[in-house]
Amino acid sequence: xxxxxxxxxxxxxxxxxxxxxxxxxxxxxxxxxxxxxxxxxxxxxxxxxxxxxxxxxxxxxxxxxxxxxxxxxxxxxxxxxxxxxxxxxxxxxxxxxxxxxxxxxxxxxxxxxxxxxxxxxxxxxxxxxxxxxxxxxxxxxxxxxxxxxxxxxxxxxxxxxxxxxxxxxxxxxxxxxxxxxxxxxxxxxxxxxxxxxxxxxxxxxxxxxxxxxxxxxxxxxxxxxxxxxxxxxxxxxxxxxxxxxxxxxxxxxxxxx
Amino acid sequence: xxxxxxxxxxxxxxxxxxxxxxxxxxxxxxxxxxxxxxxxxxxxxxxxxxxxxxxxxxxxxxxxxxxxxxxxxxxxxxxxxxxxxxxxxxxxxxxxxxxxxxxxxxxxxxxxxxxxxxxxxxxxxxxxxxxxxxxxxxxxxxxxxxxxxxxxxxxxxxxxxxxxxxxxxxxxxxxxxxxxxxxxxxxxxxxxxxxxxxxxxxxxxxxxxxxxxxxxxxxxxxxxxxxxxxxxxxxxxxxxxxxxxxxxxxxxxxxxxxxxxxxxxxxxxxxxxxxxxxxxxxxxxxxxxxxxxxxxxxxxxxxxxxxxxxxxxxxxxxxxxxxxxxx
Numbered sequence: 280x281x282x283x284x285x286x287x288x289x290x291x292x293x294x295x296x297x298x299x300x301x302x303x304x305x306x307x308x309x310x311x312x313x314x315x316x317x318x319x320x321x322x323x324x325x326x327x328x329x330x331x332x333x334x335x336x337x338x339x340x341x342x343x344x345x346x347x348x349x350x351x352x353x354x355x356x357x358x359x360x361x362x363x364x365x366x367x368x369x370x371x372x373x374x375x376x377x378x379x380x381x382x383x384x385x386x387x388x389x390x391x392x393x394x395x396x397x398x399x400x401x402x403x404x405x406x407x408x409x410x411x412x413x414x415x416x417x418x419x420x421x422x423x424x425x426x427x428x429x430x431x432x433x434x435x436x437x438x439x440x441x442x443x444x445x446x447x448x449x450x451x452x453x454x455x456x457x458x459x460x461x462x463x464x465x466x467x468x469x470x471x472x473x474x475x476x477x478x479x480x481x482x483x484x485x486x487x488x489x490x491x492x493x494x495x496x497x498x499x500x501x502x503x504x505x506x507x508x509x510x511x512x513x514x515x516x517x518x519x520x521x522x523x524x525x526x527x528x529x530x531x532x533x534x535x536x
Numbered sequence: 537x538x539x540x541x542x543x544x545x546x547x548x549x550x551x552x553x554x555x556x557x558x559x560x561x562x563x564x565x566x567x568x569x570x571x572x573x574x575x576x577x578x579x580x581x582x583x584x585x586x587x588x589x590x591x592x593x594x595x596x597x598x599x600x601x602x603x604x605x606x607x608x609x610x611x612x613x614x615x616x617x618x619x620x621x622x623x624x625x626x627x628x629x630x631x632x633x634x635x636x637x638x639x640x641x642x643x644x645x646x647x648x649x650x651x652x653x654x655x656x657x658x659x660x661x662x663x664x665x666x667x668x669x670x671x672x673x674x675x676x677x678x679x680x681x682x683x684x685x686x687x688x689x690x691x692x693x694x695x696x697x698x699x700x701x702x703x704x705x706x707x708x709x710x711x712x713x714x715x716x717x718x719x720x721x722x723x724x725x726x727x728x729x730x731x732x733x734x735x736x737x738x739x740x741x742x743x744x745x746x747x748x749x750x751x752x753x754x755x756x757x758x759x760x761x762x763x764x765x766x767x768x769x770x771x772x773x774x775x776x777x778x779x780x781x782x783x784x785x786x787x788x789x790x791x792x793x794x795x796x797x798x799x800x801x802x803x804x805x806x807x808x809x810x811x812x813x814x815x816x817x818x819x820x821x822x823x824x825x826x827x828x829x830x831x832x833x834x835x836x837x838x839x840x841x842x843x844x845x846x847x848x849x850x851x852x853x854x855x856x857x858x859x860x861x862x863x
Contacts, residue, residue: 334742358748366746372739375732383736384747386729392749393757395730396721402729445747 284343285310285449285479286331286362291340293326300326302503303340308449308496313471313480315490318500319523324483325367327500328453331481332364333357344449361448367457369434373427377418377437380426381409384444409444416440416470432463439470450474452482456489468492491515499523568712577704578776583816584715585773590796590808591722592765597794598803599726600758601738605661605790606648606668607766610641612675612785614767617641619687619780620680630693630701634714634771641767642760644671649759653752665787672785686781690774707776714772718765723805725761734758795835799842801849810850 286308293301301323308314316324329335331342333354342350349357358364372380385405391397413419416436421429426437435455442450455471456464468489471480475493484490490497490511497514499506501523507514514520571580589611596602618637621628652663675681682688692701701707725731737744737751744751774780783789792815800811815835822831846853 332746334745353750354745355748355750358746364746366743370740370743370746372736372743374739375735379732379735383732383744386732387748389729391729392733393730393754395725395728395757395761397728397730398724399727399729399732402732441743441747 283310284308285345286481287343287346288327288331289341289343291327291330291342292338293323293330293335294338300503301330301337304500304503304505306498306505308479308481310479311477312495313475313482313493315494315497316481316483316500317485317487317490317497318506321502322500323503324500325453326503328364328451328483332362332451358445361445362451363442363445363447363449364451365438365442365453365455367453369431369438371426371429371434371437371441374425376423376425377413377429377440378406378409378422380437381412381440381444382406384441385409412440412444413437415443415474417466432459432466435459435463435467436470439467439474443474447478449479449481452480452484454483454485456484456486464489487515565716568716569709572705572708577708579816579820581704581708581711581776582773582820583813584711585769585776586793586796586816587809587812588715588718588772589766589769590793590800590812591719591805592762592769593793594797594802594804594808595722595725595765596758596762597797598807599731599738600734600755600762602653602755602758603657603661603794604652604664604759604762605787605794606664606666606671607762607793608785608787608789609648609668609671610645610763610766611770611773611789611793612780612782613644613671614638614641614770615774615780615784616675616681616687618771619690619774622690622693622775623687626691628693629697630695630710630775633693634768634775637771637774638764638768641770642764645760645763645767646756648763649756653755653759665790668785668787668790672782672787675782675785681780681782684782686779687774688779690778690780692775692778701775711772711776714768718768719805719809721761721765726805730754730757795839797849799838799849801852801855804849804851804855807849807851814850 284307286306288304288306291301291304291306292299304327306327316327318324326335330337333352337350341348344357344360344362349360372383375383382402382405385408386392386402391401410419410422413422416439418433418436418440421433426434429437452471456467459467464486471493494511496509497511498508499514499520506523507517507520593604593607596604614637617640618633621636622630622633648664648667651667652660655663676683692707694700695710699706701710733744733749733754737749737754741751770784773784796811796815797808798811799814800809801807818835819831822828822834827834842849848856
């Protein structure tokens, strides 16, 4: 039988000194899907995300990529498999230009990244590709601008371009619209839709309108375990999900009142 | 697609900046060549040795973002190994002695680095300090260093067995050449494919990891390069003063190089050179004046002022002004 899932977890568990942040999570992401991981605050979304991207070691359980276990691999090794993550706070290289940001992602396959005796000019052949990637996210005019001087929404777009530079088979996005104004959110949603073609995306997202517009499949986490899974319609109709979300919101409203 | 066909304004600016930089390099080299006829060569050599030491340190702090508090160990190792070899084997030419000292520092750097880069921030600094103290006590106890007395009368010998370095003028030009080589290595490393990755790691380490880079290996290389260049500085200094002593291994020296780098401007190529020049000049001038006992206090005050009011150091602040007015 062929392996239908690109990424899969079996009994994934993470304990912090007796506190179980992630409890026996079985997650299956189908190839080509935009898959969202949602849940109320403290549900363990970010922890799951860090486990998947190897930024945290799991206490128990297995992670499989295309059917092969990657549980024991290092964070930089899974990036080479084509599993590339983004970060919640915009993760750009602030004192490098937009072009350099993308180029540093492109340069590893050249095999000269340890060559401290070579000139930077040896990277010039990558500039055209880097510019094309910047153009793809609407940043061609920013090529020579130091990233630290760019507006927030543009930084996030630059991050996407940098991620795309690795030509990932699967992108893991950690709250890609966090801290953005409505206009920027729309732009990023369009961008994700566009770059997701031919790739798989797993994203942690708070903004439910973004999730409803983008995602094929949604996994709801609550208190570290999977509460529900399905498409947006079925998940949003699930009474348990409503309770987890609305219940906490209703409780919040009560305390406010 | 203006970027692929014509020169963008930014590229023109870059090109012009490069021409200006090259002109600056030529002027500075010319000054370096004339300097020994204007100033005392031994003082200039001291400045150059410390400038190289500070450049080595800056490669690590300014471009890899790693604060080592144990760089004296590399300076001293370079110095002692070179001093010991040249004193014990009269047939050995000075350039081979210096090379051996540098290699010893490289090996020690690989050892220190492998242990220290597992930790970050202040813990990294503490590990380097602890290891450097270990090396200090080894040097105090070992017979080959001469203990508290140090190694005296290290022969300068003849370069390649041909050019005698006994005269201070000949020695000066040799030191100047060594400094230029060291500076060029740092300059190139910073502007290399490796330098790009190093900058990326300094700017955002988790992101560099997520791009597939094994950041520890890159940090280790930076550490080894920095240690090797510090060793080269120490080895050359031993030849200049014909002396290797515990002063170089003491943690004061590790602190002094931090001061030089920060004062001159961390993360700038010329900052450490300027910083070394200022600190060595002050030390020399003050030592001759009635304020001789106050050197540490004065340097400390300058350090505090630097951290409080001009954080990017002398060269860093100048660069800011230039950027604001000439862009």
